[in-house]
Amino acid sequence: MTEMLLEDLPGVGPATAEKLREAGFNSIEAVAVASPAELGATAEIGEATAAKIINAARQAADIGGFETGDMVFERxxxxxxxxxxxxxxxxxxxxxxxxxxxxxxxxxxxxxxxxxxxxxxxxxxxxxxxxxxxxxxxxxxxxxxxxxxxxxxxxxxxxxxxxxxxxxxxxxxxxxxxxxxxxxxxxxxxxxxxxxxxxxxxxxxxxxxxxxxxxxxxxxxxxxxxxxxxxxxxxxxxxxxxxxxxxxxxxxxxxxxxxxxxxxxxxxxxxxxxxxxxxxxxxxxxxxxxxxxxxxxxxxxxxxxxxxxxxxxxxxxxxxxxxxx
Missing domain, CATH: 3.40.50.300 (P-loop containing nucleotide triphosphate hydrolases)
Incomplete structure (x- = not known):
């Protein structure tokens, strides 16, 4: 599986991706664990758009959902x-x-x-x-x-x-x-x-x-x-x-x-x-x-x-x- 780029996230164009990288969001995982307010201020987008980008990043990185105790133990x-x-x-x-x-x-x-x-x-x-x-x-x-x-x-x-x-x-x-x-x-x-x-x-x-x-x-x-x-x-x-x-x-x-x-x-x-x-x-x-x-x-x-x-x-x-x- 090829590694996803920031540009692959819905709502993230080249200009937004560049702003995110400049602010230290270099990977999908970094975006996934950000808050909408933080991401919105960084990329100069609305919080609602930032929340959608974060949710997409969480699904792509497979983090942020519920998991069972044995999965946590394995990790x-x-x-x-x-x-x-x-x-x-x-x-x-x-x-x-x-x-x-x-x-x-x-x-x-x-x-x-x-x-x-x-x-x-x-x-x-x-x-x-x-x-x-x-x-x-x-x-x-x-x-x-x-x-x-x-x-x-x-x-x-x-x-x-x-x-x-x-x-x-x-x-x-x-x-x-x-x-x-x-x-x-x-x-x-x-x-x-x-x-x-x-x-x-x-x-x-x-x-x-x-x-x-x-x-x-x-x-x-x-x-x-x-x-x-x-x-x-x-x-x-x-x-x-x-x-x-x-x-x-x-x-x-x-x-x-x-x-x-x-x-x-x-x-x-x-x-x-x-x-x-x-x-x-x-x-x-x-x-x-x-x-x-x-x-x-x-x-x-x-x-x-x-x-x-x-x-x-x-x-x-x-x-x-x-x-x-």
Missing amino acids: RQHIGKIKTGCIEFNEMMGGGIESQSITEIYGEFGSGKTQVAHQLAVNVQLSAEQGGLDGSVIIIDTENTFRPDRIQQMVEGKANELGIELDYEEFLKNIHVARAFNSNHQILLVDSAMDLANELKDSDKPVRLLIVDSLTAHFRAEYIGRGTLADRQQKLNKHLHGLQRFANLNNAAVLVTNQVMSKPDAFFGDPTKPIGGHILGHTATFRLYIRKSKGDKRIVKLVDSPNLPEGEAVLSVTRDGIVDA
Whole structure:
């Protein structure tokens, strides 16, 4: 069966197809999961026409209808898991960081969020037998925290662990980094990531991981005071849905790091709370809380998951990367 083009959809002419492609709707699947308002604004057509185009795309892509539980189970067999480097952490996550999902990791500064992100950027490039997905990585860096020399150390550590030779320069070539300078730029970079993923889709290293480090830094700096909270949350919601769409369309894992705030009025329990409120809490598939322990040890807690029980894992952050404590 030949792959359908956007022009094959009823109501989509060459001009409309060009506008859709410019906005990042490069495939029938991307159109199928869009909203009529979003598609209408992009292609400069009415919402009723956009709804007809979306329905046609859903039928063509065979998504959006009801399916039985065994069909869902069958589809979920294609989900990949990226090993973290720590056996206890992997077991808590049901085998590793899952594709087609958003995994959020939050904690205070220096707790190891960026270290976990760097480690996954290395591990995802390994073969499935070695704990990876044989794919490349896109990193949206909002706080200038990406360090190529750290990748080199982790690749060398992984080579020693596996007893094989690994070229860190090859690993760096498969990491695509973009620096986001504000929240608008950060949201637009997800569209650019979609374009890059489409380019690499048929290569030997398709994009299997998208990292946003950190998700909330720009939103926190730009939207100050309670009066701007509704606007911030609305924008954050749009951003998260863009990330979820990226995960679904590319069978990729999405890892977002998140900052915390302190609740001085909390008399019991841990006073640190993640930024982003309920919108982030509901949209993230897995929520992880990482905190410092003695020396190089870190404790990661699985706070929320649709299918896994709450749990804790202890790991160590060493020169070689994330390892068993």
